[in-house]
Amino acid sequence: MWPCMKLRHLQELLQQIDDFHKPKILLEQYATPSHLASHMLYTIQTQYGDIDGKIVADLGCGCGSLTIGAAALNAGTVIGFEIDTDALEVCYKNVTDQEFSSIDIVQCDISQDLFTNGWFKKFDTVIMNPPFGTKHNAGIDMDFLKKAIQLSNNSIYSLHKTSTRNHVLKFATANGATGEVLAKLQYDLPSTYKFHKKSSVDIEVDFFRFEVIK
Template sequence: MKLEQRFKKKDLERLLSELRVNPSPKVSWEQYASSSEVAANLLFIAAFTFNDIVGCTVFDLGCGNGMLGIGAALIGAKRVVGVDLDSKVLRIARRNSLKMGVSNLIDFIAIDVANIGGSVDTILQNPPFGVQKRSSDRIFLKKAIELANVAYTIHKYGLKNRKFISQFVKKNGGIIDRIIRMKMGLPPTFHFHTKRKYMVDIDIYRILNAGKNILSHN
């Protein structure tokens, strides 16, 4: 069934580009914001190719300024929870949700991702790439598989990285259904960035929880 689209993708991208960003990101936490272009692409794929957003409960893990979660609320998620360890950036996310008129649909919680419990339809996340703190991306991957029927997660492209993620996901009870390669433009975020814009090759993984999806088809 084709779902009704509340926005054109370019309109959603424009709205997301208007969100306030984190003014003081931490290098150690790899607080790189998702680009509005990548976020809109991910959300439209999740919502209108796979029906994983509209009418669904959604977690945005490591939500930062709330871009993915707010975008999900805008295009029809039933309920969204944004999770981040940084209480300061969560205040920005709350203001952004008010600005976009979806504060009634989204809650923001300051908690370590490793300590989250519960169950949800869909997880969206742009986790740390694990460059500054080794294995930090694994915590997000493991929790996404544990909590959700399906997860959309952004990782740095690379054949070695793909091999590792594939093995890790399988080991932790997940199934990689799709890998979508994109380029993400990043503004200069930290003091060691000297270019006006950085282009990073990324993969968006669609990961299914093997146990939950087997049960749902029996």
Template sequence: MTETRRRLAQELGVVAGFDDPKAPLEQYHTPPDLAAHIVHLADLQDDVEGRTVLDLGAGTGMLTLGAALRGPARAVGVEIDPAPLATARRNERRVGARADIEWIRADATDAPLCPPSREDVTVLMNPPFGAQRGNEHADRAFLATAARLAGVSYSVHNEGSREFVEAFAADEGGEVTHAFSAELDLPRQFDFHEADAEVIDVEVYRIAWG
């Protein structure tokens, strides 16, 4: 882990998670190490500094605040649930980022945003995987929103999603340019969880949208 990425993960360690997570929304806290990895990669690709960064399904603001620490023109967190948004605002004060940060309560898959230029927008997101019955392929709608709003996106998906992500990107005139595997630590927070904690394998994709 590089020093910059390690420092970013430490700064994000103060970000509080969900007080009352909702299973239908698949609300899980993005670990600071994973958020730092995503933001650091985006930073290395010149996808953060001076740009508008959108966090779709921002939850308590982990990716929004990670981007805000790396010099964007502005960082915008979009979240439908008001409770984690309130936590995100408190987290903003904890992190102390100096960037222009906005929090918007809205459905991230129908975000009321119209950037003047998609080429100046980066999306960072850890969308629901669609693991809940009736919510299958939930990440598809998030990718569609990213394709509409951004020139480039970074997104977290369940293991084994590469074929789907590459096909979806190609259908929208985009291309997967980077991909890496990671682990997501899930504490026991819902009644259907059997173990006290679980580590699941995930995949992160950078997509350049056409």
């Protein structure tokens, strides 16, 4: 399951990706930091072989860093799903700049059922950095996880706040997947919004792998 590029090169590639121009609080738009995204994707490929030659979905792809990273690691096809038009403009530019032709993007609301009808169990791997559900949108992270389990026939990789670990594990089991924490990470959130008083704040985040119960 040797990856087709070095970790350092993947990180350098993801550093070039444009970020949200005007992040929206309600959508909790925080870009996935490039060191974090590259380590996640590298682990998914080297430890589990779940990217190379797979059909991959990125839920809430934002500006596209996980999508582009998965394409760089030779995914068969990556389909990114995102609701926000402004994020998609940046994402489109990023995908076009990097010239990865194995990527497709769909604008949709992941919380609507429209979304899962035709995609049920079609993906081998779902990757996502969902909103954490802390800004007037409690439970949206579990909404994403539920949809991810419906979409995947094999595995899901996701980030969730460490403080909600037990809840996440129970929720996954109740919805047809077993979860394990691969790593606890310090997510360095730069001061994106006006209500942030410090220049950056570290929050503890779990990197999860879920396996769909067949």
